Amino acid sequence: MTSQVVVDSGIFLATALAETYSSQAKALVKMWETQNANLAAPTLFQYEIVAVLRKQVNRGLISPADALKAQDYLLDYPVQLYMNKNLLKRAYELATKYNRPTAYDSQYLAVAEHLACDFWTADEKMFNALDKDLPYIKWLGNFTV
Numbered sequence: 001m002t003s004q005v006v007v008d009s010g011i012f013l014a015t016a017l018a019e020t021y022s023s024q025a026k027a028l029v030k031m032w033e034t035q036n037a038n039l040a041a042p043t044l045f046q047y048e049i050v051a052v053l054r055k056q057v058n059r060g061l062i063s064p065a066d067a068l069k070a071q072d073y074l075l076d077y078p079v080q081l082y083m084n085k086n087l088l089k090r091a092y093e094l095a096t097k098y099n100r101p102t103a104y105d106s107q108y109l110a111v112a113e114h115l116a117c118d119f120w121t122a123d124e125k126m127f128n129a130l131d132k133d134l135p136y137i138k139w140l141g142n143f144t145v
Contacts, residue, residue: 003037006112008105009048010122011140012077016070017056020141021122027145028120040115042091042107043083049074082111090114098130112136 014025032039053067053074062070088103090110095103105126112119113136120138121127127139 003035004040004115004117005032005037006040006108006115006117006119007032007045007079008041008108008119008121008123009045009052009074011120012045012074012079013049013052014122014140016074017052017062019122021143023145024140024143025122028140028143039077039079040111040117041079041081042087042111043081044104044107045079045081046075082114087111087114098133100126100129109134109137 011025011028013019014022015029019025050071053062053071056062057064057067087107087110090113091106092103094100094109094113095106098106100106105121105123108119108121109130118136118138119134120140120143122140124139124141127137130137131139
């Protein structure tokens with residue numbers, strides 16, 4: 001059985017960088033691979049990957065060579081990207097409805113809603129703000145290896 005999952009860039013970045021929940025992120029991605037899950041995200045997924053890796057280099061936390069290696073791995077990973085005017089409008093509506101400061105991360109919510117599937121995030125603050133209202137949001141820190 002193939003499942004569909006929306007995943008944020010933070011989970012994938014945690015597979016390539018030394019993060020608090022890197023072991024959980026690696027195990028979760030491995031589980032999805034084993035299940036042949038179809039992974040999805042808004043187009044901003046790729047922009048976030050590039051931005052975070054560049055910031056890591058700028059702060060001296062990783063080398064430029066390691067950032068390029070991670071970038072190649074992460075951008076080549078098979079994640080179906082979604083972007084259209086209706087999803088952007090829905091992201092704004094969701095941000096408004098749940099009093100989110102920006103509609104940026106709400107794009108993930110809009111894609112998950114559109115696909116009627118779970119949305120996995122590494123953003124604990126977002127999860128805590130929405131988990132009571134949105135049962136399809138899952139937090140990486142709650143995943144048991």
